[in-house]
Amino acid sequence: MTTPGTPPVTAHPPALTRPEGLTSAEVAERVSRGEVNRLGERTSRSIGEIVRANVLTRFNAILGGLFALVLVTGSFADGLFGIVLVVNSAIGIVQEYLAKRKLDRLALLNAPTTRVVRDGEVRVVPTTDVVRDDLIELRTGDEVPADGTLLASAGLELNEANLTGESDPVAHDVGDDIRSGTSVVAGSGRFHASQVGADAYVNRIASDARKFTRTHSEIQESINTLLTYITWVIVAALPIAIWSQWRTVGDQGWREVVIRSAAGVVGLVPEGLVLLTSVAFLLSAVQLTRRNVLVQQLPAVEGLARVDVVCLDKTGTLTAGEIAYEDAHLLDGQDVDEIRCALGALADDPNANGTLTAVAAAVGSPGWQRTQTIPFNSARKWSGACFAERSTWVLGAPEVLLAADPQPSPPEVIDAIRAQVAEMAASGRRVVLLARSDEHLTDATLPADLTPAALVTLTEQVRPDAKETLAYFAAQDVAIKVVSGDNPVTVAAVARTVGLEVGEPVDARTLPDDPDVLRQVLATHTVFGRVTPEQKRAFVHALQADGHVVAMTGDGVNDALALKDADIGVAMGNGAQATKAVAELVLLDGRFSHLPDVIAEGRRVIGNVERVANLFVAKNAMSLVAILAAAVITVPFPFLPRHLTLVSAVTIGIPAFFLALGPNRRRYLPGFLGRILRFAVPSGAVAGLAVIASYLWAGRGYGVPSEEFAGRCTVDASARTVADVACWQPGSGATITLLTVFFWILVVLARPFRPWKAALVAAMVGLAVTAFVWPVAARFFNLDAPLPLLWQSLAVGAVGAGLVEAIYRLSPSVRNAHHLRD
Template identity: 80%
Template sequence: MTTPGESTLARTDGLTSAEVTDRVSRGAVNRLTERTSRSVGEIVRANVLTRFNAILGGLFVLVMVTGSFADGLFGLVLVVNSGIGIVQEYLAKRKLDRLALLNAPTTRVVRDGTVLVVATRDVVQDDLIELRTGDQVPADGTLLASAGLELDEANLTGESDPVAHDEGDEILSGTSVVAGSGRYHAKQVGADAYVNRIAADARRFTRTRSEIQESINVLLRYITWVIAVALPITIWSQWRTVGDQGWQQVVIRSAAGVVGLVPEGLVLLTSVAFLLSAVQLTRQQVLVQQLPAVEGLARVDVVCLDKTGTLTAGDIVFEEVWPLGGHDRDEIRGALGALADDPNANGTLAAIAAALPSPGWERTDTVPFNSARKWSAASFEGHPSWVLGAPEVLLAAQPRHSGPEAAEGARGAWGAGAIRAQVAELAEAGRRVVLLARSEGLPASGTLPADVEPAALVTLTEQVRPDAAATLRYFREQGVAVKVVSGDNPVTVAAVAREVGLEVGEPVDARTLADDDPEALREVLRTHTVFGRVTPEQKRAFVHALQADGHVVAMTGDGVNDALALKDADIGVAMGNGAQATRAVAELVLLDGRFAHLPDVLAEGRRVIGNVERVANLFVAKNAMSLVAILAAAVIAVPFPFLPRHLTLVSAVTIGIPAFFLALGPNRRRYLPGFLHRILRFAVPAGAVAGVAVIAAYLLAGSSYGVPVDEFASRCSVQPGSAAVADVACWQPGSGATITLLTVFFWILAVLARPFRPWKAALVAAMVGLAAGAFLVPAAAQFFYLDAPLPLVGQSLAVGVAGAVLVEVVYRTSPSLQAAHHVPD
């Protein structure tokens, strides 16, 4: 415990075990109570309590009350659709939770005077934390001691250069140690830490916008009102026509009409298509955290990229040496290899060591790198001493020469002006430049000797991801604009952008932009591609400005400084090795950090959109058919032509099963806006044609087949669920209508399946075979209440063919529909 008058933060032996226990009991620990995704209960409620489930659930209960369980098969869709959404989101939540590690798993703390390694989440307020190279800073605080401590703060600021920190400096969580060591007391932990305060707003769960789901919701909203009107109409009309057979028949016939108005399979197929795409992308190391994100990326027309971690791997690599004053290249490379052969190498020497072998020189003395002096040096047995550091520092330490000596750049002469010009030229190309110089004696730790002479310029560059150029070329070919938005130096950002094949133009320093002028920002974004020195708040403003200009925006990034922009973008894409806050708000996480996966996601999204639109026409056509049939049956006072089981058969073989396969097939069509308009443009008239054809076939069948009206009640009023078999003649009008409906809908399926491929032809043929089997197999015919003498089959087929011809006319009179649907696979 602390002695009287002694501050906890003034001690250097750390907390005692009792003090740690006290802080844990008070909740002053480095743990977050916020969750990065919805709870299991919220996931279940969101997928169960939907308008779609309410409509079908009510109808399912009504049919079950009648005891006709075979007519309630549509209720299975309720369970399947909800289950798919729940399972997918729960699995994504679990996977995210396993990935969501904000800091390094362990941290060194001093407790009871001893250095211990504890789980980062177990760090408590006022803990004395020891930092070493490679550590991440787990909490905010003030440095008590620093031995050349340098932090990589790119995660917070986007700036790639390390920042030196001395005793008394404030340091923030979310940064990492790249050089030196230090100790500090944790002042803000957990939710109070800077990195988590930035992410607090971004952590709130938001739904990804989906044009498909929004369109389906609009359909359901309209259909809700249609049902509200159609339900009393169909109950009244069926009571007039079949009321003498009992209330159960009224409910079943009414439910058949209303169930046909609900595109239940469309919602299910959309969920299945999204789910299977998410599973497929997970195999390619892409975590889809929300189902609609696959579709969303296909709609994107602007991608905002962060340089570090996206275009580059975040590491610097050795590039080249530029000998000065006649120095030998081999000697230079040997000296660099010897300097880099250092167990305490900083980032620059580590990059050189990865490229140049050590010549095996015996090191006799070392001056380690220090950010204040910006150079390091070493001496070697039998060789000169060598100094490596910032050109401006080494050049400024010596008097400048002029005249012929400088012009010739001879050995022993600085030629400072020429060197500075060369440094500036290399820096303009985005290179990081250091100067290698030689000396006969080892410099003192704080000063350079007078005999130091320049030997070579050494250039390093950020490691550009090998797949970046091909990925950006793909976006360009697909008409997707790219904006590079980075917190780094604009010149450096522009150089990297050029290297990956972007047309850069003039890079923009975001510090020159007016934050309070949205229109000016929109104009700059229209005309420029590369932006440097961009703050986290500006990244967010960039996203808003692009959206205000009508763009669908994707934002990629890996640092906390990207989190808010990712959240507000239409689609946020995070790198798997990025900050937890960034991964938490992103719709897509590239688990292996490979930017090259984005074309796969884009292609998958386009496939989903194209195929869902293709099959949506089938479902909406069925809805239109049912509405026309309901109204026509009410006007002419006839029973609704179908039982629910008839529509279950038609829906299965002409819509449900083929739609499942069509939704999974290839589709390379580019995204076209107007999803709902195109569906209504074709499906409504096609469905209306089917509805009219069905009523015509039912009336024709009833005039020649079935039973007389005055005998209908006595011969056809079998109670639902009874083991007794009704007179098969009672089934014949409905059978004729079913044949006609199958014919028209098989043609709608054939239209939407174009262009035909062998697998599509086989699919349609198989469905025709299943439909025929329902009539020809006695058990199936009895289950579905089907009976059709050959003449009835002929006349019903004729009506169906006439309807199919009209469907073809509808399709051919709309070139935009043909262009949208007739896409090579």
């Protein structure tokens, strides 16, 4: 069977259809020719890309140009921001490289594998090591790694939704063409790989359904928007700064104009914002790997923190995913030995599903000769087999088998069996029906003479951490929707044992396809049973249409489509390859209890990046206001670049690094960018106005008279030092004021305070004081503040700090965002 509109699969030469597969020499020959199943896809950027991404940025270009201009003036101290620029880029490169190594190694360890026959033996190799003409063995749950033609098929059914959009499984027999990008939902088979890597059909089509859709990141979108705004502000402010400084200090020479203009523009550049945002994402991903969580897309860490609905399956999440055979309850006087043999014969299947595997562990095989197999599939919800000189036996969901039409058993018998099933399921057991028939199965159609023979009960082990995990979600206002293919009563019983408010469980077969009706049902119910793969996907869409951010967990092939369409897909590490391929997060040890860790990491990233962004944007707003005010009142820009380097280091750069990586349990609140602008812009404007006021006030009583300024306060061309210490005083006063206001902004953003934050702020204040009192540092930074100037500058700063506090208290959204922080 071929996919409509696709090119034919290349036929194999007869020599390559031998059952022992390729030899090692033939594999090596194909590897040397490049006929390997690799696309060159990487889990992270190359080293060259990392360097370019951290060095060749628009703001590095602006700062680099200003750095070169300042160096031309000979004032090397004012070029200190250039060293910060280099250090920032270096930190970003090193951090991303270390994270890349860690994530690449982990991705390699968890890479998908494929069974191939080589030298007559079945071997498991990385899917990327499959070569052209390899003999590939497929089993239930596998993803087809290449294109080829089936040489053997035992009830093989493929989910071809990635290629055709049709979610119904498609049966394939010997001679049929199969394509990469599909997955095995039932049966087994073998085929030769005729097209691999870039030549495989799924890799040639433009809309490859297996490729990741980029996870939405509010942080990244907001930061990019912010950087766009700031770029235009710089473009507009640069000529204003140059023009105003030429008017005010132009008589002192071009060097003074360049230095003062550079100081204003440097303050407009958020040089560390992108770095710290990237580092926060990367380190979160690395931190989660230590908890056995593989992050396949970095923004997924943030995305899970925004989730308000988690859809999960019962099996593998609430329960351990392993079921155990309990008992067979005979119906209508069936023979116990025959029933036990029939169960053993059905379970003696190399492609047994979980139910048959549990039966096989408890019931031995009678050695019956199997003549036909209909493998289990999640859409049919039953499997069956025919045996030589014996009855046909079918095992499946009671409600499906009992609904077979015509039904030879009397209605009252069927009703009694249904009541018995309901009673067993209510206790949390999994119940399947064993039925017999005298007809021979020829296709996946239930025989007309199907007769119930026994009810088989199995038990599941509830995960010991499930109750605690669900309690965490409830405390965080995250809704839980249990969507399972099992009996809804059984699912509800398990859900109750882990503390969920179940209400009335819903049989998904009774639900219509209308999305609006689904939205209403999902809003009022928690547990859904007998959910098909298509319905899981529809549930995700309905919840998203209702404005929810949805996470979907799963481990089976039937979960893959829902995982792909959910905002965040979470796959279990022991799940099917097709499921892990589309998930943003993989729980490597299959423990659902890791999700709170991921949410905590996401919240830490969101909250801390917001803090950091506020600091940088406040500095940008301060510089813009100071530039415009200096231009309007025709005064020199209050600072030299070295002053802003000092202020940025102790109030923004160093604290931001620690705050970005510190703990933060604040719940997610939408409106990331809006909150930043509502607090940082007015706070920065207050700082800018306070700086200008302090500079003007200091200029009235400190420094040198304006008529002497040009002659005494110029840069000495030979010594490159300021000629008179008195010239430093107005700028020193403005620096003190700016430090005071920005330290208070830091205090506000660090709330609620913890001892480590208090120690951080105290250390930064100590560094700032050292710059004033240590003679070497004071001379380097051109700082001199007599005691009266110190007190008046602190007074202006205190007024500015008070206004910042008022802005914070008058902004409910900003204050509420701080309320639930660490």
